[in-house]
Amino acid sequence: MSMDRDDVLKESICILPFLHLFVRTDGLVAPCCISDGWDISVNEGDIDDVINHPKFLELRKQMLNGEKPKVCDICFKNGHGMRNDFNNLWERITGKNYVELSQELVDENYNISKLKSTDLRFSNLCNFSCRMCAPIYSTNWYEDAKIVYPNHVVNMDNKSIKIGDNFVQKLDKHTNNLNWVYLAGGEPLIMDETFQYLNQLLPNAKECEIVINTNLSNLMYKKTDILELLSNFKNCHMVVSCDGYGEMGEYIRTGFSHEKFFANVKKLRDLSKTKYHSISFSFNFTISIFNVFHFFDFIDYIKQEDLFFDNVMTQWVTYPYHLSVGNTSEEFKDKVRSFITDNIAKDTTLTQKIKDDLNGFINYLNVFEPTRTEHNTLDFVKKLDVLRNSDFRSVSPWIENEIKSI
Numbered sequence: 001m002s003m004d005r006d007d008v009l010k011e012s013i014c015i016l017p018f019l020h021l022f023v024r025t026d027g028l029v030a031p032c033c034i035s036d037g038w039d040i041s042v043n044e045g046d047i048d049d050v051i052n053h054p055k056f057l058e059l060r061k062q063m064l065n066g067e068k069p070k071v072c073d074i075c076f077k078n079g080h081g082m083r084n085d086f087n088n089l090w091e092r093i094t095g096k097n098y099v100e101l102s103q104e105l106v107d108e109n110y111n112i113s114k115l116k117s118t119d120l121r122f123s124n125l126c127n128f129s130c131r132m133c134a135p136i137y138s139t140n141w142y143e144d145a146k147i148v149y150p151n152h153v154v155n156m157d158n159k160s161i162k163i164g165d166n167f168v169q170k171l172d173k174h175t176n177n178l179n180w181v182y183l184a185g186g187e188p189l190i191m192d193e194t195f196q197y198l199n200q201l202l203p204n205a206k207e208c209e210i211v212i213n214t215n216l217s218n219l220m221y222k223k224t225d226i227l228e229l230l231s232n233f234k235n236c237h238m239v240v241s242c243d244g245y246g247e248m249g250e251y252i253r254t255g256f257s258h259e260k261f262f263a264n265v266k267k268l269r270d271l272s273k274t275k276y277h278s279i280s281f282s283f284n285f286t287i288s289i290f291n292v293f294h295f296f297d298f299i300d301y302i303k304q305e306d307l308f309f310d311n312v313m314t315q316w317v318t319y320p321y322h323l324s325v326g327n328t329s330e331e332f333k334d335k336v337r338s339f340i341t342d343n344i345a346k347d348t349t350l351t352q353k354i355k356d357d358l359n360g361f362i363n364y365l366n367v368f369e370p371t372r373t374e375h376n377t378l379d380f381v382k383k384l385d386v387l388r389n390s391d392f393r394s395v396s397p398w399i400e401n402e403i404k405s406i
Ligand SMILES: C[S@@+](CC[C@H](N)C(=O)[O-])C[C@H]1O[C@@H](n2cnc3c(N)ncnc32)[C@H](O)[C@@H]1O
Pocket: 126, 130, 132, 133, 134, 137, 184, 185, 186, 187, 188, 213, 214, 215, 239, 240, 241, 242, 284, 286, 315, 316, 317, 318, 319, 320
């Protein structure tokens, strides 16, 4: 049976190239944060030259012709992309069908005139140096990286990577059209550019939804009360990264203070209930070889602290391979699979969303083909311990004998 044109377009269109701009810390642009990248820099020319760059025009044309562009293989071929999520998001925001919306937003030459959505990583400025992270995301990683990842910093003149000067001003002419803004980094809540941008967005704040991925180390920026500023927007969802409580959290996320973090989360919880109803939050737990057996303890802890509702998302380290559970032996992965399956069966209070995420993780363990690593896991962990005056044995003792580098 042949598909009609509308069915073909439903399969080929992602709404993002028709309204969205994603910019990495080095100023390079891509269709979205998980697609392949392009060599287009936001520092070359006007913002309209960027959003109507020939690569964008070709991408829109291909999608509107029912083709599935190669740069978006992650969604079309590997099936673990975000196309459906974003198409649904924009149907909710505009009340329009995404296929019709995509056609409405382009002219006959596939140009767009309005930017409605941004995902900006202004710089790699960060006050943490989480062990699974890297110097391209964190200035605080630079010194250690010179020793443990010399290849990562070989092309970096100094520890800072920035989109470029005056970028926020360049976006000014589009700020009135923006309906969805995502901020990450580095740590967005310690960057000047974040506050410059949020202030620039204020006149249109009631039309604009904000999502911020943050380590929540700060609720004040200079004299700005961050939650008060964010409460001006239509809504704001804070995706709060936390990879464990107590010693585990402090070990993985170097710079994280358990006490300060949970005081901030409780303040966020309380104010979002009482004063800033438009602000919500969820935890983001990144699973690595360090904390894979800590997840259910973390859930118990946040329940005990009255911080648990349907608000824990998981993601997992696939890279660097030497810190990824997927890259361990079948024997170790079996142990992890049983641990997760047994705990899911035991804990009747887990939400379906958390169970689905964990089953997604097990599925990743099943299909991931281990890759030879440049770094031996145990050597790497020990080297970093020496630099940071820490000892993995007190939080993740299994690394010593159960994780063998491939
Ligand atoms: C790079 S951080 C930037 C935003 C902010 N600084 C934070 O920590 O939330 C974004 C997310 O990536 C996660 N992350 C860091 N290194 C990762 C890795 N190697 N693989 C997968 N996720 C990682 C962090 O835990 C965090 O949730």
